[in-house]
Amino acid sequence: MSLIVAKFGGTSVATPERIKRVADRLIAMKEAGNQVVAVVSAMGSTTDQLVAMANAVNENPPTRELDRLLGTGEQVSMTLLSMAIEAKGHKSMSFSGRQAGILTDGTHAKAKIVSIDSKRILDALDDGFIPVVAGFQGIDKNGDMTTLGRGGSDTTAVAVAWGINADVCEIYSDVDGVYTADPRVCPRARKLSSISYDDMLELSGAGTGVLNMRAVEFARKFNVVIHSRSAFSDAEGTYVKEALPMMEEAVITGIAYDVSQIKLTVRGVPDMEGVAAKMFGMLAEQGVNVNMIIQNVSEDGHTDISFTCPSADTDKARETVEQITSEVKARDWTLSDDIAMVSLVGTGMKSAPGVAAKAFATMAANDINILAISTSPIRLSIVVNRSQSSAAVCALHNAFGLDSDSDFEETQLSAEEILAKMAKGR
């Protein structure tokens, strides 16, 4: 018997039929002897439709009103799910963010949870109800609704799980867990039975969309076990939890890729003190989310500075770079939007030397051009041409022994051995 929080995304509750199936699933958990609290997103594309309505009356809707509007989406799905459970003979009650005691800092559109008072949920559980909580929303100290930002329902689920001290926070979606790489790109990718918070965070940050990054951060902070699994099967998914000290751990846990970035380069920048600081200061002011920064070696008092940022920031980035080029008297600037960032992630990387060398050798062996590099203690990211991103993911997946049927010996080659094999082959 466990205390379970089960979060269902918009696809899982997109129609009355699917809502009934979610009800069946929750009832099955309860009848198996568990206590269960559901957290739901808005039905299907409801949020997009509400945004479209808002834009039809105001191109730049005030965030207080927009939050209140979007919050209705989850209130529709939560009540329908409660009704569906009641129709099947079990007691259920729905709870808005306010009713679930989720207090936020009042930052509309991207509120942070300040506290959670789970009394009503716990009382409902004690009374035999299946509580259903609206994801994505909370209330500020003025009594106004605030939303947690896109993907915020995962955060709600983790917060509720923490608030009621649940054994596990199950996050149901249309993928059945976390893979060593995107199976659509790399058919030999394997589902991980578990992954550490740190690795999951790096994978999410590097473009793996299975779980919301803030939710994982929240879970790590409060030590909430997440179980990422499929809404359409009973198969076990992937547990995200504190890493156990193991005898040996894999150097690389998984490979992420991200095709949502663009790369800008300002060329012929006078190599003076403070120029870089000025550039990135201006970009920050304009709200451009700079991801990687690459500064090439200075040549005759001039240097090239590149950076990547989300393609959603393209217009702001272009404008700012134009202004910078003129202000710092640089030669010119370029933008390329056909790039991809491929990242190797693994806590084991910290104690395994040679990961970068091996990754570069693998790229070279596969004729993949490296455009930029950035690293963290447990991540190595390589920017490549978008057309080569799938090849890069698959080559690295194989080289680091992640393939489901990988030849152990082959994948244990060092960078030198790879380069040697490569030279021999030519």
Added chain:
Amino acid sequence: MSLIVAKFGGTSVATPERIKRVADRLIAMKEAGNQVVAVVSAMGSTTDQLVAMANAVNENPPTRELDRLLGTGEQVSMTLLSMAIEAKGHKSMSFSGRQAGILTDGTHAKAKIVSIDSKRILDALDDGFIPVVAGFQGIDKNGDMTTLGRGGSDTTAVAVAWGINADVCEIYSDVDGVYTADPRVCPRARKLSSISYDDMLELSGAGTGVLNMRAVEFARKFNVVIHSRSAFSDAEGTYVKEALPMMEEAVITGIAYDVSQIKLTVRGVPDMEGVAAKMFGMLAEQGVNVNMIIQNVSEDGHTDISFTCPSADTDKARETVEQITSEVKARDWTLSDDIAMVSLVGTGMKSAPGVAAKAFATMAANDINILAISTSPIRLSIVVNRSQSSAAVCALHNAFGLDSDSDFEETQLSAEEILAKMAKGR
């Protein structure tokens, strides 16, 4: 400069375009120097769509969940209207029932307002905002949403007007005021410039659908002036307010008709003490809303008892009457659903004898068969065949001098004179 509450129904806010027009209207009021608070219903057929979704997951949805679901409708329209106002350069804030301080008794689906705390609305007005309040909803002492029943947005508007001590509560709809009769039935009907609360209540109770009856009751109790007017023109509508003592007042204010009733008759009922009490006790127990009761003169120890009730109660009424017939050993029963109730309403009736006689004579002169009669001190209702209801409304409208171009002399005829004219004509 006035303090105005302006309520807009679902038709007025059915599309983003219409919401923008409502915003224009509110801004015009404000720019004319008034302070204005808007109250809105859900957009167009939203409420029906939400009910359909609820029924798709539960044929008999729990009222707590249904209230929460339906309440989202007004929260969508209120936020969109606030956004539309802001887009036009005026400050606006939306308020749910809870945020508007509307506390109810917790009876889901038909909650009664217990108190209203208008502080936030008054503060917003002081700060130059146009507050927009969600109609139809409040919150109970547990913090759960409750709805006020269909048409409850009118009640919200009156309650808000009372709470902020507004000069007038304007109720905008697709009709431009209260008429002496439904203009679709009686083309010579006149718009009333004002009407007393009592007359308005009787008209609403007798089937005139312009204003919600509870809203009028609330307004009478707290002396809130209602102005019923068109959402699509600037013309003055009808003021509903305390009647002023006048030198002379019209005997009849208006004529209502109601085609939503059915009539049941139990025939050959043994004329014993307690039989009627038993019948209507059983009907009440089954939740049948009995409207009129007609008991014919007893014949050889047996009598016929008829009653009318809303056609929505047909199934329950039929079942109960079947049971009654067998229990009280009556001969049989009949049901007719092609009836209409036509009502003459007027506070002046109290001091004007002969209204009933004149009405009956008018029916006779027009060959309209009277099936049943019921009266209150200021209302006379006549049940007729549905096919004759329009004729009855028009004949009475003419006979009681309400026609827009009525021949005064003709309409001042007494019952005797009408009958005499009729005899002469034959």
